[in-house]
Amino acid sequence: MILREPIVGWRQWHFMYPHFLANLGNDTIYVPREKIEARCEQKDHSEQQAPHLTCTCGIYAYKEKPRLLGEIRYTYGRPMAPPVSGLRLVYGEINLWGKVVEHDHGYRAQFGYPKRLWCTPAIEPLAGWIGYVYGVPCEVMPSGDGEEIKVKSTIISKYPCGQRYYHVGFCPKCFVLNIKAKRKTVEV
Amino acid sequence: MSQIGEPLRIIEVKPLEEPVPEKEVPFEQPADPVKEPA
Numbered sequence: 001m002i003l004r005e006p007i008v009g010w011r012q013w014h015f016m017y018p019h020f021l022a023n024l025g026n027d028t029i030y031v032p033r034e035k036i037e038a039r040c041e042q043k044d045h046s047e048q049q050a051p052h053l054t055c056t057c058g059i060y061a062y063k064e065k066p067r068l069l070g071e072i073r074y075t076y077g078r079p080m081a082p083p084v085s086g087l088r089l090v091y092g093e094i095n096l097w098g099k100v101v102e103h104d105h106g107y108r109a110q111f112g113y114p115k116r117l118w119c120t121p122a123i124e125p126l127a128g129w130i131g132y133v134y135g136v137p138c139e140v141m142p143s144g145d146g147e148e149i150k151v152k153s154t155i156i157s158k159y160p161c162g163q164r165y166y167h168v169g170f171c172p173k174c175f176v177l178n179i180k181a182k183r184k185t186v187e188v
Numbered sequence: 189m190s191q192i193g194e195p196l197r198i199i200e201v202k203p204l205e206e207p208v209p210e211k212e213v214p215f216e217q218p219a220d221p222v223k224e225p226a
Contacts, residue, residue, distance in 0.1 A: 002199075067191070087222075100201050106193070122222060
């Protein structure tokens with residue numbers, strides 16, 4: 001099956017100020033105005049073009065926006081969720097092409113580039129900049145999406161050393177045990 | 189992005205033109221509104 005138009009999927013990024021979109025682990029950079037190409041780290045797959053049907057390699061995207069928003073909510077809505085302060089969350093449509101593995105709910109592609117982006121209100125002043133850097137539209141997310149992904153996270157008050165942690169336990173820096181968790185809802 | 193389900197099939201997508209904008213020289217960037225956690 002050969003298609004002549006890119007497949008459009010949905011995914012999320014972290015905007016690494018001032019120039020780069022990255023996946024949320026910050027281990028894959030999406031260079032502005034350059035397509036990203038999938039690589040496979042499996043030794044026995046190195047001869048073949050990524051993504052492979054039975055592997056986990058490729059540029060990931062969901063087929064539908066609600067599933068992406070659900071993942072964002074799942075990732076940042078749990079008690080042990082990763083920190084949201086400092087997160088510059090961006091999500092949107094991504095064009096996928098080359099070799100594409102279709103899954104039940106998403107895709108793994110050989111090539112990808114953002115098509116249209118939305119950012120959270122926390123980084124509204126950066127929306128125009130992100131759009132310019134990547135050469136695609138970037139707007140503040142609609143309020144309906146905000147309701148979908150409303151993030152709740154537990155922030156522990158600062159330790160005496162000034163470090164801030166998101167769990168109850170010993171501070172790895174000053175070794176003070178924090179047992180008085182001050183809960184606070186944070187939205188990204 | 190690990191919740192995409194089981195693989196179904198491979199599709200070859202060969203667009204007539206790759207959807208990547210041309211490079212330009214960036215102008216002055218805005219200040220970062222987000223403060224990194226301490």
